[in-house]
Amino acid sequence: xxxxxxxxxxxxxxxxxxxxxxxxxxxxxxxxxxxxxxxxxxxxxxxxxxxxxxxxxxxxxxxxxxxxxxxxxxxxxxxxxxxxxxxxxxxxxxxxxxxxxxxxxxxxxxxxxxxxxxxxxxxxxxxxxxxxxxxxxxxxxxxxxxxxxxxxxxxxxxxxxxxxxxxxxxxxxxxxxxxxxxxxxxxxxxxxxxxxxxxxxxxxxxxxxxxxxxxxxxxxxxxxxxxxxxxxxxxxxxxxxxxxxxxxxxxxxxxxxxxxxxxxxxxxxxxxxxxxxxxxxxxxxxxxxxxxxxxxxxxxxxxxxxxxxxxxxxxxxx
Numbered sequence: 001x002x003x004x005x006x007x008x009x010x011x012x013x014x015x016x017x018x019x020x021x022x023x024x025x026x027x028x029x030x031x032x033x034x035x036x037x038x039x040x041x042x043x044x045x046x047x048x049x050x051x052x053x054x055x056x057x058x059x060x061x062x063x064x065x066x067x068x069x070x071x072x073x074x075x076x077x078x079x080x081x082x083x084x085x086x087x088x089x090x091x092x093x094x095x096x097x098x099x100x101x102x103x104x105x106x107x108x109x110x111x112x113x114x115x116x117x118x119x120x121x122x123x124x125x126x127x128x129x130x131x132x133x134x135x136x137x138x139x140x141x142x143x144x145x146x147x148x149x150x151x152x153x154x155x156x157x158x159x160x161x162x163x164x165x166x167x168x169x170x171x172x173x174x175x176x177x178x179x180x181x182x183x184x185x186x187x188x189x190x191x192x193x194x195x196x197x198x199x200x201x202x203x204x205x206x207x208x209x210x211x212x213x214x215x216x217x218x219x220x221x222x223x224x225x226x227x228x229x230x231x232x233x234x235x236x237x238x239x240x241x242x243x244x245x246x247x248x249x250x251x252x253x254x255x256x257x258x259x260x261x262x263x264x265x266x267x268x269x270x271x272x273x274x275x276x277x278x279x280x281x282x283x284x285x286x287x288x289x290x291x292x293x294x295x296x297x298x299x300x301x302x303x304x305x306x307x308x309x310x311x312x313x314x315x316x317x318x
Contacts, residue, residue: 079106191289
């Protein structure tokens, strides 16, 4: 990982709710901010860890609520015993030194996460730095683990006991309630459309990618896993529009159906080069947003506490 930058993926985090032992199709729900706030105050998640399998351990190294911005900032560390030991090369002496990792140790890497609740009280925007092996699926597992811990501690709390929609009361005049169960899920946060990207920027090129194995004629014991072709605009040919690009790709893949993915390279309105991948069958759909941000100063991949430098770069994207 480059210590001077981070690649950040965007996700939509959602809080799901189901009624327990009651036939209520649309149970009421606490907001995602209420749940995260309770986890912060009651569970005290910092330091919690879990062994995913014999060789991988994850730890919530840091967890803080920025009340002013209403962001939840999380640092997840993942240690992998199967990861190769590191080696260091001295540029002047040209000598090599290994880290000498033992069999009981794992290479530890850190991922920064920022969760920002949205106006829809059951959804939030979630940003994750890539490169540490911490995925949205893994983070969902961590958050659901914390939800279970919260319920075991606060099973009588009102977020788990919702008022009956009938408004009925018991013999003591207290409102009847029903129990609910929560879980987190995620989906990729959709960025802009191809049309928007090329209307506000400029086409640089594209790769058309074909997956699927086929025989490698030069050697019978080898096979081609995937292959691609690169396309760029002709010089002095004028701007490439989204409409012309979609038509061209559509005509090409009619006779070359093995090509299923397009990797677009374009410059945005500020002149920064970007890339996005999408299915050639769904060029009208939005592609997943990701950004690479420069850090104000180098930050090592492994951290024991949230880095204000990394957080500052991430928060500019919210």
